[in-house]
Structures are given as C-alpha cells and as structure tokens.
Amino acid sequence: xxxxxxxxxxxxxxxxxxxxxxxxxxxxxxxxxxxxxxxxxxxxxxxxxxxxxxxxxxxxxxxxxxxxxxxxxxxxxxxxxxxxxxxxxxxxxxxxxxxxxxxxxxxxxxxxxxxxxxxxxxxxxxxxxxxxxxxxxxxxxxxxxxxxxxxxxxxxxxxxxxxxxxxxxxxxxxxxxxxxxxxxxxxxxxxxxxxxxxxxxxxxxxxxxxxxxxxxxxxxxxxxxxxxxxxxxxxxxxxxxxxxxxxxxxxxxxxxxxxxxxxxxxxxxxxxxxxxxxxx
Amino acid sequence: xxxxxxxxxxxxxxxxxxxxxxxxxxxxxxxxxxxxxxxxxxxxxxxxxxxxxxxxxxxxxxxxxxxxxxxxxxxxxxxxxxxxxxxxxxxxxxxxxxxxxxxxxxxxxxxxxxxxxxxxxxxxxxxxxxxxxxxxxxxxxxxxxxxxxxxxxxxxxxxxxxxxxxxxxxxxxxxxxxxxxxxxxxxxxxxxxxxxxxxxxxxxxxxxxxxxxxxxxxxxxxxxxxxxxxxxxxxxxxxxxxxxxxxxxxxxxxxxxxxxxxxxxxxxxxxxxxxxxxxxxxxxxxxxxxxxxxxxxxx
Numbered sequence: 001x002x003x004x005x006x007x008x009x010x011x012x013x014x015x016x017x018x019x020x021x022x023x024x025x026x027x028x029x030x031x032x033x034x035x036x037x038x039x040x041x042x043x044x045x046x047x048x049x050x051x052x053x054x055x056x057x058x059x060x061x062x063x064x065x066x067x068x069x070x071x072x073x074x075x076x077x078x079x080x081x082x083x084x085x086x087x088x089x090x091x092x093x094x095x096x097x098x099x100x101x102x103x104x105x106x107x108x109x110x111x112x113x114x115x116x117x118x119x120x121x122x123x124x125x126x127x128x129x130x131x132x133x134x135x136x137x138x139x140x141x142x143x144x145x146x147x148x149x150x151x152x153x154x155x156x157x158x159x160x161x162x163x164x165x166x167x168x169x170x171x172x173x174x175x176x177x178x179x180x181x182x183x184x185x186x187x188x189x190x191x192x193x194x195x196x197x198x199x200x201x202x203x204x205x206x207x208x209x210x211x212x213x214x215x216x217x218x219x220x221x222x223x224x225x226x227x228x229x230x231x232x233x234x235x236x237x238x239x240x241x242x243x244x245x246x247x248x249x250x251x252x253x254x255x256x257x258x259x260x261x262x263x264x265x266x267x268x269x270x271x272x273x274x275x276x277x278x279x280x
Numbered sequence: 281x282x283x284x285x286x287x288x289x290x291x292x293x294x295x296x297x298x299x300x301x302x303x304x305x306x307x308x309x310x311x312x313x314x315x316x317x318x319x320x321x322x323x324x325x326x327x328x329x330x331x332x333x334x335x336x337x338x339x340x341x342x343x344x345x346x347x348x349x350x351x352x353x354x355x356x357x358x359x360x361x362x363x364x365x366x367x368x369x370x371x372x373x374x375x376x377x378x379x380x381x382x383x384x385x386x387x388x389x390x391x392x393x394x395x396x397x398x399x400x401x402x403x404x405x406x407x408x409x410x411x412x413x414x415x416x417x418x419x420x421x422x423x424x425x426x427x428x429x430x431x432x433x434x435x436x437x438x439x440x441x442x443x444x445x446x447x448x449x450x451x452x453x454x455x456x457x458x459x460x461x462x463x464x465x466x467x468x469x470x471x472x473x474x475x476x477x478x479x480x481x482x483x484x485x486x487x488x489x490x491x492x493x494x495x496x497x498x499x500x501x502x503x504x505x506x507x508x509x510x511x512x513x514x515x516x517x518x519x520x521x522x523x524x525x526x527x528x529x530x531x532x533x534x535x536x537x538x539x540x541x542x543x544x545x546x547x548x549x550x551x552x553x554x555x556x557x558x559x560x561x562x563x564x565x566x567x568x569x570x571x572x573x574x575x576x577x578x579x
Contacts (some may be wrong), residue, residue, distance in 0.1 A: 006474075006477070010474050010476040010477055011476075013476050013477075013480050014382075014476045016374055017374045017377055017378045017382055017476075018378065018382070019374075020370065020371045020374035020375050020378070021374065021375045021378035021379070021382075021383070021391065023371055023375075024371060024372075024375045024391070024394070024395065024398075024446055024450065025390070025391055025394055027398075027443055027446075028394045028395075028397060028398050029394075031401070031406075031409050031443075032397075034409065034412075034413065035405070035409065038412075079302075080302050080305055083298060083299045083302030083303070084299070084302045084303040084305070084306060086299050087296075087299035087300055087302065087303040088303060091296060091299060091300075098303075101307055102303050102304070102306055102307060105306045105307040105309075105310045106306045107564070108310055108561075108564060109306060109309060109310055109313075111500055111504075111560050111563070111564050112313065112504075112557070112560060113503070113504025113505075113506065113531060113556060113560065114504065114506060115504070115506040115531045115534050115535055115553070115556070116313070116317070116504075116553050116556055116557060116560075117313075118534075118535075119317065119534060119538075119549075119550055119553045120312070120313045120316050120317060122538075123316040123317070123320055123550070124312060124316050128316070144309045144313075147305070147306060147309070148306070151306065175288060175292055176292060177291060177292050177295050201400050204402065205400070205401070205402030205403065205404075206402075207402070207403065207404050207506075207507050208403075208506040208507050208531070208535060211535065211539075212538055212539075232402045232403075232404050233404075235402075235404045235405065235408065236404045236407070236507060236511075239404070239407065239408045239411060239511065240511075245412070248408055249408075252405045252408055252409075255401075255402055255404075255405055256401065256405065259397065259400040259401055259402070260397065262400060263393065263396055263397055263400050266396075267393065267396075
C-alpha cells in the first residue's frame with residue numbers, strides 16, 4: 001500500500017516538473033511569437049527615417065540614441081569596473097576592510113531599483129550638476145547602474161586566471177603592473193567580454209532610470225547636452241499613447257532582435273571561455 | 281637602466297592609486313545616492329510627519345489641503361510581490377529541477393537559452409505584452425467573477441511579474457541544485473529510492489538555501505520593477521480592495537507623478553524612493569543572512 005502511494009507521489013512530482021518546465025517554455029515562445037507575428041508587418045521603411053515626425057513615428061533616432069547611450073556608458077563604466085576588480089583581486093589581501101566595504105557597496109548598488117537610479121540621476125546629474133534632461137545625465141546614471149555587473153563578472157574572470165601566469169611573470173622579472181596588463185588581463189578577456197555584453201543588455205532594456213535623466217525627445221541628439229530617448233523609452237512612450245499600437249509592436253520586434261543578438265554573443269563568448277579554461 | 285627604474289616605480293605606484301580610486305567610486309556612488317535622496321526626501325517626510333507619511337491612507341497630493349499617505353502604495357507593492365511569488369516560485373523551482381535533473385540534453389539546449397532570453401527582454405516589452413494579452417485576459421476573468429473591471433489590475437501585475445521573475449529563480453536555483461554533490465543523489469539511489477524521489481527528497485532539500493536565495497532575489501526584482509507594473513496595474517492610489525481592481529506600487533507612484541510634480545509633492549515622491557530603498561535594504565539583509573548560513577554547508 002505504502003509502495004503504491006509512493007509511486008503515485010513520484011508520478012505527480014514527475015508530471016508537475018514536466019508541466020511547469022513546459023509552461024516556462026510555452027510562455028516565452030508565446031510572447032515572442034505574438035510580438036513577431038504582430039510586429040513584423042508594421043516594419044515599414046517610414047519607421048527607419050532619420051528624422052522623427054508625428055506622421056512617420058520613426059524609431060531610427062531612438063536606435064541611434066541607444067547606440068550612443070550604450071557606447072558612452074560602456075566607455076565610462078567598463079574601465080572603472082575593470083580597475084576596481086583589478087584592485088580587489090590583484091592588489092589587496094583577503095579580509096581587508098576596504099575590500100569588504102567595496103564589495104558590500106557593489107552588492108547594494110546591484111539591488112537598487114532602476115527608478116531610484118532615475119531619481120538619483122535627476123537630482124545629482126540633472127539638477128545639482130545642471131545637466132538637465134540630457135544624454136550626459138543618462139550616461140552617467142547608467143554608468144553607476146551597470147558598474148556592479150562589470151565588477152562582478154570581471155572579478156570572476158580575474159580569479160579564474162591560474163596563479164601560474166602571475167608567478168611565471170614575476171619569475172621572469174616583470175613588475176606587478178606588467179603582470180596584470182600583459183598576462184592576467186588578456187587571459188581574462190572572454191570573461192570580461194561576457195560581463196560587458198550583459199551590461200549592454202541592461203542599458204538597452206533600461207527605461208525607468210532614463211525617463212527623468214535623458215528625457216524623451218525623439219530626435220537624434222546633436223550634443224551630449226541634448227535630451228534623447230533610447231529604444232526602450234521610445235517603446236514606453238508609444239504604448240502609453242494608445243494609438244501607436246502597430247509601431248509599438250514593431251519596436252518590440254527590434255528590441256527582441258537586439259536581445260537575441262546580445263544573448264547569442266554572450267553564449268558564444270562563454271563557450272570560448274570554457275574551452276580555453278579547460279585547455280589551460 | 282638607472283634612469284628607468286624610478287620611472288618604473290612611479291608607474292607602479294601611480295596605477296595602484298588609480299585602481300584604488302576606481303574601487304572607491306562604487307562606495308562614493310552609494311553614499312551619493314543616499315545623500316541626494318535623503319537630502320531631498322527627508323525634509324518632506326519631516327513636514328508631512330513620518331507616521332502620517334507611512335501610515336496615511338490618503339494620497340491626494342494635488343488637493344487644496346493635500347494628503348501624502350503612502351500606505352496604499354506600500355500595501356499594493358507587497359500584495360503584487362506576494363502574488364507574483366505565488367505564481368512564479370513554483371513554476372521557477374520545478375523548472376530548475378527539470379533543467380538540473382530531468383531534462384533530456386536535446387531539450388536543454390532549447391530551454392536554457394529560452395530562460396536566458398526571458399531574462400534579457402526589456403521590462404517595457406513585458407509591459408506591452410501585458411497590455412495586449414494579460415490585461416484583456418484578466419478582464420475576462422474579472423467579468424466572470426465580479427461582473428466588471430477593466431483588467432488593468434493587481435492580478436495582471438502579479439501574472440506579469442510572476443513571468444518576469446522566472447529567469448532569476450530558475451537560473452539561481454538550477455546552479456544551487458547542481459552544486460549539491462552527486463554522491464547525495466547516488467546514495468539515495470543506492471538506498472532504493474527512485475530517481476524522482478531522490479531528486480525531490482534528497483537533492484532539493486540539500487539545495488534549499490540557494491533556492492531560497494533565488495526567491496529573495498526574485499522578491500527584490502518584483503519590488504523594484506517599475507515600467508511593466510505601471511503599464512498593467514491600473515495605478516489607482518487607494519488601499520487595495522481586490523486583486524481584480526487597480527493598485528499603485530511604490531515604484532509606479534514615482535514614475536507616474538514625477539513628470540509634473542512640484543514643491544512638497546515632488547519631494548514626497550523622492551521620499552517614496554526612500555521607502556523603496558528601505559524595502560530593498562531589508563531584502564538585502566535577509567539575502568545576506570540566508571546566503572551566509574548556506575556558506576559553511578556548501579564547503
């Protein structure tokens with residue numbers, strides 16, 4: 001009797017596992033299929049004109065602003081993140097108080113909601129530094145937001161470089177700096193790249209932190225001081241208006257496409273990384 | 281040689297300071313976030329009164345005699361997050377078990393990237409999906425049960441957030457389950473337990489702190505989510521009455537009104553941000569306690 005009961009609970013758990021996994025898969029496939037089917041027919045040439053007008057509702061300026069935003073944010077956050085990780089991994093002894101402070105700060109930063117970053121960016125960069133609603137204010141806000149992502153992945157990548165590299169370098173008479181830049185950093189590049197790509201995804205997907213920092217002007221920004229909307233903010237503006245549903249679907253298609261490219265790149269790099277790791 | 285050596289030494293020291301300075305920026309940024317939010321939000325809380333602000337049930341910032349109570353938003357945030365957990369946690373944990381122990385290799389190469397794709401979809405795209413699919417769906421359910429309702433409701437937000445937290449729960453739980461030594465599973469099999477029973481009665485309990493950590497991270501994501509919630513939750517600033525009615529989360533309150541708020545109204549929105557920070561801070565502490573507890577057993 002007990003045996004039968006056990007068989008039944010086993011069967012239920014087994015079925016439940018397959019069922020819930022199927023739900024996860026189907027939900028995603030449904031979201032993608034729904035957006036692609038409804039969005040692709042709206043991908044008209046007018047959506048890709050370089051000037052936004054209320055007639056063409058072009059997303060091209062937003063795409064270009066997104067590229068600016070991603071590029072400029074990475075220029076600030078990636079070196080900062082890499083330098084921070086170098087300091088944490090290569091320079092300080094374990095258990096150092098300053099290191100623990102930095103780690104907990106980065107962890108806290110990672111948990112702060114994007115709308116709070118938006119508020120902070122508006123108050124500090126927008127008002128205190130007088131940048132107003134501008135590309136620059138958006139870039140600075142996002143740089144802080146993605147800093148923990150870059151730090152965490154770079155740290156992992158640096159830690160996974162074997163000590164043999166460092167010892168070999170010192171044995172040949174290299175200084176610390178040379179060992180870090182010539183030996184450790186190059187071997188950690190794939191891991192760092194994976195982090196950078198992850199950060200790119202966050203920048204592309206961000207909207208709440210940008211509305212009150214970079215603003216919502218739908219044109220190509222001519223200067224760093226000009227307001228600009230990224231594609232995600234563009235999508236939010238469109239779906240809020242209610243009579244641009246087709247254009248919103250089309251924008252969603254482009255956003256999905258970007259996410260797909262980013263994810264594929266991350267997967268390819270991760271594969272290179274593991275292949276290299278097992279070889280070393 | 282003699283002339284390059286001091287140069288060399290200078291460069292070493294210079295860069296060490298550059299690295300140290302960079303590392304300090306994270307701390308500085310965190311301090312700045314607190315300074316700017318508190319400097320702008322605390323005077324508002326003082327003016328409104330802490331109790332009146334946190335436990336006030338009326339949010340009427342534009343009235344002639346305005347009232348700034350954020351309790352409706354605190355309640356809505358908690359309800360929506362709990363609802364999202366009820367929906368997302370079982371699906372997420374079972375999916376993680378599936379990925380780690382039951383998934384055929386050929387299905388894994390489809391399902392795993394799928395989960396990662398879910399993680400990468402921007403919240404506005406989720407929100408838009410919510411508007412066109414989930415809200416009409418909830419409208420039908422609501423019509424059936426209550427005879428009305430627009431569909432833009434807390435239930436719609438719960439369903440949407442339940443989907444959005446899936447990747448967090450699945451990915452972190454999966455690695456926690458995979459980190460359980462294989463000998464646990466094999467020992468259980470050797471004692472005569474079936475595959476399913478070994479996974480659920482031996483491996484999953486051994487991974488419970490990691491699984492719990494994934495749920496807490498999911499809570500953090502749900503509490504902090506803004507755009508997707510704004511787009512589907514209806515956003516009425518009143519005490520939540522039913523999951524079929526609208527509710528306004530803390531995050532939504534900021535995004536909706538910041539565009540036109542002035543004076544005390546604007547500062548009260550920044551104070552809403554402080555309340556949100558306190559929530560996240562509590563979640564972080566719980567997370568640290570849970571993961572720290574798990575650390576010795578993982579060794």
